[in-house]
Amino acid sequence: MNPNWRSFLESAEANFAADATDVLDFGDASGELLAAGRQTVLVPLTHLALLSAEGEDAKRFLHNQLTNDINHLADGKAQHAGWCTAKGRMQASFVVWHSAGRYDMVLAADLLEATRKRLQMFVLRDKVKLAAGDDTVLLGLAGAQAGEALGDAGLALPEAPLAIAVSGNVTVLQIEPQRYIVAAPLAAAPALWQQLGGKARPAGVPAWRWLDVQAAFPLVTLATKEEFVPQMADFEKIGGVSFHKGCYPGQEVVARTQYLGKVKRHLYRLSADVPLKAGDDLFSPDNLEQAAGKVMTAAPSATGGHVALAVVQSNFAANLRLGSREGEPVSAIAVNPA
Incomplete structure (x- = not known):
């Protein structure tokens, strides 16, 4: 985590986990969990990170690596996708979107660097640049007033789940109704936090994970890397697997698992x-x-x-x-x- 962002969160009374990564709470863990179910919460998504791919071969490269159809991912749209081993086991899961010629992928923060390095091994002669979003902050906003909070901050609203809206250098992704991920430059994040906080209560990462459980949002992390084929996590049921595209690592295993029905x-x-x-x-x-x-x-x-x-x-x-x-x-x- 960027030390400047950490310092800001500490000034906002954030309490960090013992390993100094995730924000546990802002002083009232139980109250923040209740707020996640009843009110509107604002969460620093310190357990997530951003990986980007750009270049003239970025579309083809990702299409050949990920479980979903990147060739037909329209500008301004997002989708789930996985990255598997040759044995079909998921080594990372993403929410991917395309905007302004670049592909951005949200994944577990504890897999960011290993995923970037290993994907880089397969770039070969493709004209693709993979970069960790170290200068980007991810914020989570959820609740009945989430849309109003985004509007008050001058941010456009995505039109539907798994769509994005771009306002200047800030991207808003709607992952489900009334729940959003906001990707903002580090320099703009403190002011944006204050603006969004006008209608949203600060809450720790556990509140966001609780929302993930309610929404059945499967996230592969370091603790579960290479444990599951996509269908074990019902990943195909949220549109994370295309069975009509060409080959990708593990494709034969994933397809055989689907059509033989042996899950x-x-x-x-x-x-x-x-x-x-x-x-x-x-x-x-x-x-x-x-x-x-x-x-x-x-x-x-x-x-x-x-x-x-x-x-x-x-x-x-x-x-x-x-x-x-x-x-x-x-x-x-x-x-x-x-």
Whole structure:
């Protein structure tokens, strides 16, 4: 994180995690979670980062690497996409948009540098420049007054989910109704934070992760890198996979998985009385051979307890435990019931 942005957030009374990355809260963690469900919140998305690709071959390069159809991604539109290994396992997930000849991709911050370096290995002779958005700040805005807050700050509103609107050097992405990601230059971020804060309450990253769980927004992080083929995370159900485009890394595995219908694991919402975190293994007393699932995204719940998104083996979802077969019980409900 840029030290100037961190200093600003600290001056706004942000409390950081022990590893000095994510903003945990602004002094009232439980109140901020309640606000995420009932009011409008403004969140510094320190757990996310921006990777850009530009150059005359950027479209072709990304189309040949990602799970979705980049060739037909229109200017001003966004889509989900994954980047897989040759075995079809997701090593990163993105929300990608195209604007002014450049492709911007939001991904987990803890995968940014490794993803950039590894993608760079495949550039070869293509005329593509990959760059980490170190001078860009990502803000999250969610709630009934989010649109008004953006308007008060002089920012245009996207017309629909998975669309963007550009106002000068600030981009607003609508990821679902009443929820937005704002990408702004570092120099403009403090003033923009103050403007948006007129109608939105500052909140920590856990509040945003709680919203992700409610929206079933699957995010691959370092803790879950190379753990899932896209269909295990129901990634194709949110439009993150094209089955009509040409080859990309892992395409044969992903296609075979789709058309043979052999996916036994899917995305579930979890609830538990104990904390959950990305990468936690789930077990079932009914399965003595291996883990029955893994947590993708987790957060404290606005109503008490803890919630998460997890990839779970469906036939064991009714009897899950955290960490071991003798662990704390975890309740699971399928995001997309069969």
